[in-house]
Amino acid sequence: MKNASSITALTAAIFMASLVAFPSCKKKNNDDEYGTLNGRMKYDLPSYVHPGETYTITPHGVSHPEGKNLGYYVYRSWATSSYRDTLRYCNSSDTSPITYTLQIPDKLGTGYDFAFHAYADDYYSTSMTTSLTIVGEKMEEVFSGLDYSDSDPSFTDPRDDMEYRTVTIGSDEWFRQNLSYADCGVPFSNAPAMTRITGNFYSWDEAVSSCPEGWHLSTGEDWLALGKLLTGDEGLSVHDSFPGVSGDLMVDAKFFGTRMWEYWPNDVTITNKYLFNALSFGYANTYDEGAPRFEHPNEYAAFWTADEDENDSSKAWLRYFHYKQSDVMTTVADKGTFLANVRCVRDRE
Numbered sequence: 001m002k003n004a005s006s007i008t009a010l011t012a013a014i015f016m017a018s019l020v021a022f023p024s025c026k027k028k029n030n031d032d033e034y035g036t037l038n039g040r041m042k043y044d045l046p047s048y049v050h051p052g053e054t055y056t057i058t059p060h061g062v063s064h065p066e067g068k069n070l071g072y073y074v075y076r077s078w079a080t081s082s083y084r085d086t087l088r089y090c091n092s093s094d095t096s097p098i099t100y101t102l103q104i105p106d107k108l109g110t111g112y113d114f115a116f117h118a119y120a121d122d123y124y125s126t127s128m129t130t131s132l133t134i135v136g137e138k139m140e141e142v143f144s145g146l147d148y149s150d151s152d153p154s155f156t157d158p159r160d161d162m163e164y165r166t167v168t169i170g171s172d173e174w175f176r177q178n179l180s181y182a183d184c185g186v187p188f189s190n191a192p193a194m195t196r197i198t199g200n201f202y203s204w205d206e207a208v209s210s211c212p213e214g215w216h217l218s219t220g221e222d223w224l225a226l227g228k229l230l231t232g233d234e235g236l237s238v239h240d241s242f243p244g245v246s247g248d249l250m251v252d253a254k255f256f257g258t259r260m261w262e263y264w265p266n267d268v269t270i271t272n273k274y275l276f277n278a279l280s281f282g283y284a285n286t287y288d289e290g291a292p293r294f295e296h297p298n299e300y301a302a303f304w305t306a307d308e309d310e311n312d313s314s315k316a317w318l319r320y321f322h323y324k325q326s327d328v329m330t331t332v333a334d335k336g337t338f339l340a341n342v343r344c345v346r347d348r349e
Contacts, residue, residue, distance in 0.1 A: 046191035077113040179342040204335035211344035242328040249276035284339035
């Protein structure tokens with residue numbers, strides 16, 4: 001990750017909906033093949049949701065090759081009865097728009113599936129399936145191993161009443177959580193339910209003004225002071241890596257039982273010694289006008305600094321962690337298209 005803005009884009013499978021083929025409601029005979037419906041099933045539903053939320057879902061993108069009416073049904077893996085709801089049969093004359101009101105279960109956790117199917121006589125049906133994770137408003141509801149206690153110092157952001165745990169390291173007071181101010185930036189996996197869990201992901205232009213009053217986006221000098229304390233090396237410069245100390249800032253937490261830092265070699269020992277609580281939420285890129293693409297969760301943590309690149313005004317410096325590297329590393333990335341997390345540091349008087 002020498003240059004974060006040029007990393008190969010790999011979207012994690014956990015955040016992707018899949019297309020699945022199912023047989024239609026009628027078959028001519030064993031020798032006949034089914035046809036294929038036109039298009040692909042599409043609908044809007046985030047992968048991360050809050051318990052009890054209601055979503056009105058409108059499928060689109062599929063049509064009958066002969067212009068006939070389609071049938072629709074939905075599947076909910078958590079339903080104990082009527083898990084498959086038929087909304088319209090394939091021989092219906094009804095042409096009104098199809099919508100479905102989805103009620104999210106009240107129980108937190110993973111492993112919930114929802115699917116919308118379109119089908120017709122003598123054609124393979126087409127569907128879209130979303131794997132849902134139901135999260136709460138607090139990190140402690142979904143993570144174990146965060147090293148939090150009721151006596152932790154904290155700060156409440158008056159803009160949205162979000163409470164952040166803080167820690168003093170050396171002479172600086174840091175947020176122990178990623179900033180989740182929602183008036184700018186985007187939530188993890190473009191799912192608003194994740195804002196207070198992972199913090200938002202910000203462009204540099206957003207990051208430099210996102211911290212609450214009395215706090216600021218961590219600077220290169222803030223990180224340098226931290227690096228000197230961790231390594232004991234007073235000769236470090238502001239854009240040097242901090243060798244061998246990443247584990248002192250990383251926390252071995254689990255998201256609904258799944259380890260966040262999925263693997264580390266013998267030279268990365270995660271201790272969270274300074275209670276910084278770095279978690280591997282990856283980063284995002286906005287390559288075009290579409291939704292941000294989230295990349296490498298469980299592998300990277302990336303944090304903007306307030307320092308612009310001295311050689312290229314379109315870029316700025318960030319600090320990052322990698323699950324196989326024992327160093328806290330540094331690089332530059334594009335200010336407008338690269339999205340990273342934010343840690344705030346209290347202003348000095």
